[in-house]
Amino acid sequence: MRLYPGSLLCLLSDFVYIRSMLSxxxxxxxxxxxxxxxxxxxxxxxIAEIARHENISQKFLESILxxxxxxxxxxxxxxxxxxxxxxKEPSEILMTAVIRVLEGPIAMVPCVSLNFYxxxxxxxxxxSCSVHKLMLQVRDSVLEVxxxxxxxxxxx
Amino acid sequence: MRLYPGSLLCLLSDFVYIRSMLSxxxxxxxxxxxxxxxxxxxxxxxIAEIARHENISQKFLESILxxxxxxxxxxxxxxxxxxxxxxKEPSEILMTAVIRVLEGPIAMVPCVSLNFYxxxxxxxxxxSCSVHKLMLQVRDSVLEVxxxxxxxxxxx
DNA sequence: TTTTATCCTATAGATTTAATAGGGTAAACA
DNA sequence: TGTTTACCCTATTAAATCTATAGGATAAAA
Numbered sequence: 613m614r615l616y617p618g619s620l621l622c623l624l625s626d627f628v629y630i631r632s633m634l635s636x637x638x639x640x641x642x643x644x645x646x647x648x649x650x651x652x653x654x655x656x657x658x659i660a661e662i663a664r665h666e667n668i669s670q671k672f673l674e675s676i677l678x679x680x681x682x683x684x685x686x687x688x689x690x691x692x693x694x695x696x697x698x699x700k701e702p703s704e705i706l707m708t709a710v711i712r713v714l715e716g717p718i719a720m721v722p723c724v725s726l727n728f729y730x731x732x733x734x735x736x737x738x739x740s741c742s743v744h745k746l747m748l749q750v751r752d753s754v755l756e757v758x759x760x761x762x763x764x765x766x767x768x
Numbered sequence: 769m770r771l772y773p774g775s776l777l778c779l780l781s782d783f784v785y786i787r788s789m790l791s792x793x794x795x796x797x798x799x800x801x802x803x804x805x806x807x808x809x810x811x812x813x814x815i816a817e818i819a820r821h822e823n824i825s826q827k828f829l830e831s832i833l834x835x836x837x838x839x840x841x842x843x844x845x846x847x848x849x850x851x852x853x854x855x856k857e858p859s860e861i862l863m864t865a866v867i868r869v870l871e872g873p874i875a876m877v878p879c880v881s882l883n884f885y886x887x888x889x890x891x892x893x894x895x896s897c898s899v900h901k902l903m904l905q906v907r908d909s910v911l912e913v914x915x916x917x918x919x920x921x922x923x924x
Numbered sequence: 925t926t927t928t929a930t931c932c933t934a935t936a937g938a939t940t941t942a943a944t945a946g947g948g949t950a951a952a953c954a
Numbered sequence: 955t956g957t958t959t960a961c962c963c964t965a966t967t968a969a970a971t972c973t974a975t976a977g978g979a980t981a982a983a984a
Contacts, residue, residue, distance in 0.1 A: 634876040636942065639899050646898040658960070667890035672943055678962070691951030692959045707902065720790040734823035742802040742922040743795050746863065749917070753909045761905070766898040792973065814929070828974050834931070847982030848928045931980065940971075949962065954955100 638714040640668045641676045642766075645685065645710065649702040649763050656688070656695030676714070683713045702764035711758055718758065719751040726751075794870040796824045797832045798922075801841065801866065805858040805919050812844070812851030832870070839869045858920035867914055874914065875907040882907075 643666045648657060659677060663670040677696050680686045687699040698705070711718060712727065722730035723738055724747045731738075738744045799822045804813060815833060819826040833852050836842045843855040854861070867874060868883065878886035879894055880903045887894075894900045 633873075633878075634899070634903065639877070642899050642902070643897075656960095660960085669943060671945080674961080675943090675963090681961095688961060689951080690949075690959085690961050692953070694951070694960050696961085717789075721795070722789075740924045741799075742924065743790070743798050745924060746798070746913075746917060746922045747790065749913045750910055753913050754906055757902075757905045757909050761902060763898075766902045768896045768898065768901060812929095816929085825974060827976080830930080831932090831974090837930095844930060845982080846928085846930045846980075848984070850929050850982070852930085926984085928983075929981090932978090934976085936973105936975080938971100938973080940969100942967100942969085944967075945965085947963090950960090952957100952959080954957085 635715060636672075637676055638711065640666070640673055641680060641714045642710065643668070644673060644677060644696075645680070645698070645705065645763055646767055648686070648696065648698050649767055651697075654697055656693065656697045658695040661695070679713065685710070685713070702767065703762050705763035707758040707761040707763075707766070708755070710763070718754055719747065721747045724748045724751045726755075791871060792828075793832055794867065796822070796829055797836060797870045798866065799824070800829060800833060800852075801836070801854070801861065801919055802923055804842070804852065804854050805923055807853075810853055812849065812853045814851040817851075835869065841866070841869070858923065859918050861919035863914040863917040863919075863922070864911070866919070874910055875903065877903045880904045880907045882911075 644662050647662050647666060651657060659674050660670055662668070662677075663673045666673075677686060677688075681688050681696065685698070685700070685705060686696045688694070688696050708718070717725045717728040719725035719728070721732070721743065722728060723732050723735065723741075723744055732741075735741050735744070800818050803818050803822060807813060815830050816826055818824070818833075819829045822829075833842060833844075837844050837852065841854070841856070841861060842852045844850070844852050864874070873881045873884040875881035875884070877888070877899065878884060879888050879891065879897075879900055888897075891897050891900070
C-alpha cells in the first residue's frame with residue numbers, strides 16, 4: 613500500500629484493505645463473464661480454462677459459475693466438450709443484476725436499499741438520520757453507474 | 769428483509785446484509801459527529817450522553833471518539849464537565865476525510881484507490897481489466913458524493 | 925483527596941470469506 | 955456398454971475481520 617509520508621493517512625498505516633471492498637466472488641465472477649463474452653464462438657468453455665486464464669482457484673470458481681447459472685446468466689453442458697457459456701448477449705447483461713447476485717445489496721446500509729430494505733434497530737427516524745441522508749446519495753450514485761453499464765460496456 | 773415473491777432476488781433469500789456495508793464504526797462515528805454538531809453551545813459532551821442518545825455501546829463509542837480525536841476532528845477534556853467537542857466548523861469537516869479515517873479506502877478495489885493504491889496480484893494488466901474499468905467509475909461516482917458533502921450538509 | 929470522565933491496550937466472541945474436500949451425475953465417445 | 959470427461963452439490967475448514975468488552979491508567983475539577 614502506497615502512503616504519502618506526512619499525510620494524515622499515515623496515522624492509518626495499519627489499515628487493512630478490506631472494508632467496503634468488492635468480494636473475490638464478485639471479482640472472479642465478473643472476470644469469468646468477461647472471459648466468456650470475449651470468446652470468438654459460443655462453444656462452452658471449461659471451468660479449468662477460465663480458472664487458468666484468470667488466475668482463479670478452480671474449485672472456488674466452480675461455485676461462482678454455479679451461482680451464475682442458477683440465476684440465469686450462464687448455461688452449461690456436461691461431459692466431454694462441455695463447459696459454461698453465456699445465454700444472453702453481453703449488452704443484455706446488466707451490472708445491477710450481476711452485482712446484486714454476486715455481491716448482494718448495492719446500498720451500503722439496509723435502510724436505503726431498494727431490494728433489501730431493512731429498518732435500523734437503533735435509529736428512531738430515518739428522515740432525521742444523517743447517515744441515511746448521506747448513504748442515500750451514495751446509493752443513487754453507485755446505482756447510476758451500474759445501470760449505465762452492461763457486460764458489453766466493461767469489456768476492453 | 770423485504771423480498772418480493774417471484775423475483776429473481778428471492779433465490780438469494782439467504783443473503784446476509786454484510787458485504788459492501790458501512791461498518792458500525794463509521795455509522796456510529798458519523799452519528800456522534802452529527803450529535804456534536806447539533807449542540808447549541810460548544811461545551812464538551814460526555815461519551816455516555818452520546819452513547820445513550822444514539823443507542824451505541826459506550827465502550828465501543830469510546831474507541832471511535834478516540835480515533836476521531838487523534839485524527840484531528842475532535843477535541844476532548846478530562847474530568848468533571850469534560851467530554852468531546854468539535855474543533856472545526858461542521859462545514860469544514862469533509863466527508864471524504866471522515867470516511868477515509870473511519871471506514872478506510874473509498875475505492876472498492878485497491879487497484880483504483882487514490883490513497884491506498886495496490887496492484888492486484890492476479891491481474892497482469894489493469895488497462896484491460898473489466899473489473900478495474902467498472903470500479904473506476906464507481907470510485908469516481910462515490911468520491912463525488914463525499915466531496916460534495918460536509919458534516920454541515922448531512923445534518924437535518 | 926475524592927469524584928469525574930477521558931485515555932489506552934489487550935483480548936474475546938461472533939461472523940464472514942475464501943478456499944478445499946469429496947463424491948455424485950450426466951453427457952460423449954469408442 | 956463401459957470409460958472418460960466435466961459439471962453438480964454439500965459440507966467443512968482456516969483465516970481474517972468486526973464488534974464489543976474488560977480493566978485499569980491518567981488528568982482535571984471540586
